[in-house]
Amino acid sequence: MPKDRSKDKPPVDPRRRLRRRILWSAGAVLLIALAVFVFRPFWRLSSQFDDLTFRQPSRLYGLTPTLVQGKPFARERLIEDLNNEGYRAEPGAAALPPGRYREGQDSITIQLRNFPLPDGGTGNGLVEASWNGSRIATLRLSGREAETVSLEPPLLASYYGEDHQERRPVDLDKVSPDLVKAVIAAEDDTFFQHNGVSVSGVLRALWVNLRGGGIRQGGSTLTQQLVKNLYLSHERTVGRKAQELVLALLLEARYGKEQILEAYLNEIYLGGSNGVSLMGMGAASRAYFGKDPAQLDLAEAATLAGMIRAPAAYSPTNHPAKSKERRDWVLERMRKLELVPGARIDQALARPVSTAPEPVVRRRAPYFADAMAVEAQKRFGIEVLADTGHALFSTLDWRSQQAAVEAVAFGLDAAEKGYQKGHEGAGPLQAALVSVDPQTGGILAYVGGRDYSQSQFDRAGQALRQPGSAFKPVVYAAAFETGRVTPATMLEDTPLTITKAGLVWSPKNDDGSFHGLVTVRRAIEHSYNPATARLGQQVGMEKVVALAHKMGISAKIDPFPSVALGAFETTPVELAGVYGTLAAQGVRAPVHGLTAVLDRYRKPVQGVALPAPEPVLSPQTAYIVTSLLQGVLRNGTAAGGAGGIQGDVAGKTGTTNKRRDSWFGGFSRERATVVWVGYDDNSTTRLSGARAALPIWNRFMSKAALRGGFSYFRQPSGLTTVPIDRETGKIATEYCPSVVHEVFRAGTAPSQVCDQHQSYWDLQIAEALEARDGEEVEAGAAESVDRARRERHPFKSWLRRVFGDEDQEKGAKEGKGGVVVLPEEGTDVKPPHRPR
Known part of the structure; x- marks a missing residue:
């Protein structure tokens, strides 16, 4: 039977077993502590360290x-x-x-x-x-x-992360050697000798802290400062300091001195500007001196190095005297360490503190910056711009943008003080302005609201509002494209009722009046609603809607009769595209803001190409509509609205039901601009487009024009100009009281001469003929009437007497046979009132 060896084992000492368990437990606790206190922070620190060179805001x-x-x-x-x-x-x-x-x-x-x-x-x-x-x-x-x-x-915007840090990462070999030496002298003169921790520095700090009864000095090396800035808090405790020492040693064990120094120069905090923290020498050198770090001279390098200890106190822009004192200390320190020849030190000491700050821009055009972030996502697939280092190039003209912001602010203040009586609970009166280049579709100015700090909602690109009468140019353009309507065509501005799909619609004019038969020109100049609605029915609303989509309206529009008066929703951006198409003689260029995008490596980002500009309207139709819209600014609802603007401009007012929306869309050859004014809650403003939007448009366009003003509209081929009587739409005579030189497609001008307006002499002849009660006019009388017609102008009669006329001696003075007896030359005769 085998021997039981378990009985031969000595019994285990319970105290020894307890000690073993305690040691194992202590080891496990230590490992956990190391993982929590050192290894996990170091892993996160390494991740942040590797990402340092890539983190910077995108810029527009x-x-x-x-x-x-x-x-x-x-x-x-x-x-x-x-x-x-x-x-x-x-x-x-x-x-x-x-x-x-x-x-x-x-x-x-x-x-x-x-x-x-x-x-x-x-x-x-x-x-x-x-x-x-x-x-x-x-x-x-x-x-x-x-x-x-x-x-x-011009830098328009920087897309920062939540921490709002301005960064311009720079490689170490693109940093001025003077800057590197100045930082070493000011912060860590043994940087290239220690392994992350300076023993002498720690002992010196320990002695100071013991004497002061607390932690007053850290003795930190550049590596320790980098660890603290990247990962640790700024609290002064023994535990945080111990963690800092360990992480600094590990960081130096993994990375080289040049990598650590480069990371430090890109991460150090150097003050703030415009609510943004300046992180790193790249950002600071641009913000204070308008230079890249490689371009800094010795005095500037010493100034930045001196700021590290206390950026606010030693700011060269806010505290130049203290900044100079600190700079000079750094220079003398560099002399003592023999980092720079003494002669150069003396030259730098003799220089005053001089700055040339480059503006640190957050959002100079905030609504536009938001809109371009959306466009970057749609066209270039960029989901995030914050701290991704993209460079976005846009079409926005900074001078035009400044003029737009000023015009909106001035116009809204004037509208509220002069016309608008205040509105409870609707918030402030708002506005949007969009100006585009008609030839390219590029956005030149963009204002999405009154105050971005109060409301970030973009009314230029996101607010869907009814355009009202500002849409009417599209209706008239569709009519001209048929070839059956001209500016002299007569329209009925009389009561109208249209029933469609069980709905009854009866458009009326703003003042409730009607004007009978009017020309197309008068109908659009004075924005007559029933006349325009009838024209829309005559053309066909399907054609009007189709043309609207071709000209840049993307919204789904049901072809209801009310669409002719702008009863649908669109944005100021899209309406600006419509007016831009008219300005470009019928060629539509897609409205856009971005021209190119670079990634953080400065490589072009390939995006969806914009459609090429395409003709959607004949140049003849575009020019005819333009001519009518010039009349709006001269004689119509916007009369006087072009005051102060040099060159040719055209435009149209727009006011929706209950005056909820006020519009003005207008253009020159160089730019098309649309302005909207209203409340966000769609309540009434009691303001027309002429009173609210037009003054803003005028102020902007007058300032946006280049020296010499806007150029003149060019008449395309295939058109002819004919003098037309404004009332009848017929060819004008010299007696028509109001004449406009109207533009027609070849072969479409009216052939009838105006018979409503006559001279005093013609009226006398007409009355004499009517007095005959239908009797036949004798041949001699007819001849006399003909002579009277030829001699109806006193100046012409005088010319005939001077130069001779075989019929002059007979005149028309016999007074028989129904012949009209004309007054003697020079007789004071007051002609009757001319009918209008």
């Missing part, structure tokens, strides 16, 4: 100003543009640093900053331009003659 740029040799460009405008973008004038003859310009008698020299180009390149260089009058005579870029030079585009 406006239309690039371009100088062209031989073309006009006002020097005053160029200087204003440069000042707006943070460039500063610098007198003297020394070389210009980036972000500066110098004026000559008829010249300007500009040292451009580095800026991105839509093709992924970088713009920069020295621009030299001279003027001959208002035109650019010579143009040079970096010493070479150039036909065109692109200047820095």
Whole structure:
């Protein structure tokens, strides 16, 4: 039988077993503690470290100003543009640093900053331009003659993350060596010798803290500062400091000194501007000096390095005296460490603190920035712009945008003070303005509301409102396209009732009156509703709706009769496209804001190409409608609305039922602009388009026009101009009291001469003929009547007496046989009132 060996084992000491369990438990706790306290934070720290070079806001740029040799460009405008973008004038003859310009008698020299180009390149260089009058005579870029030079585009918006941090990451080899040396001297002169922790620094900080009775100094190396900025909080506790030391050692074990230094220079906090934190030397050097880090001189480098300890206290813009004191300390520190020759130190010490701040832009055009984020998603597939480093290039003209914002603010204040009596519970009166380039469809100005800080809802691109009479030009364009309607066609402006699908509709004019037979011109100039509704029925509402879609309206529209008066919903952006089509002589260019997008590596992002501009309306029809809309501004509902605007403009008012919406859409050859005014809750404003929207449109267009004003509308071939009586629509005579030179397609002009308006002499003859009670007129009387007609003008009669006329001696004075006895020359005869 086998021997039981279990009886040979010595008994286990319970205390030993307990100690073993305690050690195992302590080890497990230690491992967990290390995982929580060190390894997990280090893993997260490493992830953040690897992403540092890619994190920066996306930026939206406006239309690039371009100088062209031989073309006009006002020097005053160029200087204003440069000042707006943070460039500063610098007198003297020394070389210009980036972000500066110098004026000559008829010249300007500009040292451009580095800026991105839509093709992924970088713009920069020295621009030299001279003027001959208002035109650019010579143009040079970096010493070479150039036909065109692109200047820095205006920065319209930066798409920040929730932390609102401005970042411009830069590689270490693109940082000024002086800046690297200044940071080392100011913050960690043993950086290249230690392994993440400076023992002497820790001992020095420990001694200071013991003497002060608390944690007053950290003795942190650059690596420790980086760890703290990336991952740890800024609280001063022993536990946080221990964690900082361990993570710094691990970071140096994994990454090289150059990588750590580059990350530090891109992550350090250096103050704020416009509510945005400046993170890293790239952002700070642009914000304070308008330069990239590679372009900083020694004094500027020392200034930024000196700010690290206390960015707010040592800000060169807010506290230049303290900033200079701190800068000089850094320079002397660099002298002591022999990092820079003494002669250069002395030169830097002699310089005053001088800044050329480049504006840090959050949202200069906030509604447009939001709209472009939507367009970037739709056309380029970019879901997120915050901190993704994209560069978006747009069509927005910054000068036009400034004019639009000012016009909206001024117009709304005037409307509320002058006409609008206030409205309880509706919020402030709102407005939207969209201006586009008719040839390209590019958005030139975009205002989506009164105040973005109060309401971010975009009324220009998102608010669906009824256009009212602002849609009528489409109805008339559809009518002209049929070839059966002309500006002289007579329309009935009389009571009308239309029944369709069981619905009864009876359009009326704004004042409740009717005007009988009117010409097409008068109907649109004065915005007569029944006349326009009848025209829509005559043309066919299906054709009107089809044309509206071709001209840029995307909404589904049921062809109800009321659509002729704008009883459907659209946006100001789409309506601007409609008016842009008229301005481009019937060619529709899709409305858009983006021209190019670059990714964070400055590679072009391929997006959905815009449709090419296409003709949707004959140029003849577009010109005829344009002629009618010019009349709206001269004689119609917007009479006087073009005051102060040089050149040709045309437009149409729009007011919806109960005056909920006020519109004005108008255009020149260079731009089409639509303005909407109303309340967000769709309540009545008691304002017409002429009183609310037109003043805003006028103020904007008068400021947006280039020097010399807008160009004249060009009449296409295939049209003829005929003088037409405004009342009858017939060919005018010299006695018609109101004549318009109307435009017709060849072969469509009226052939009848106006018989409603006659001279006094014609009226006398007509009365004499009527007095015959139908008796036959003798041959001699007929001849006398004919002579009377020929002699009805006193000036012509005088000419005949002077130069002779075989019938003059006989005259028409016999007074027999029904012949009218005409008064003697010079007799004071008062003609009767001319019928109108």
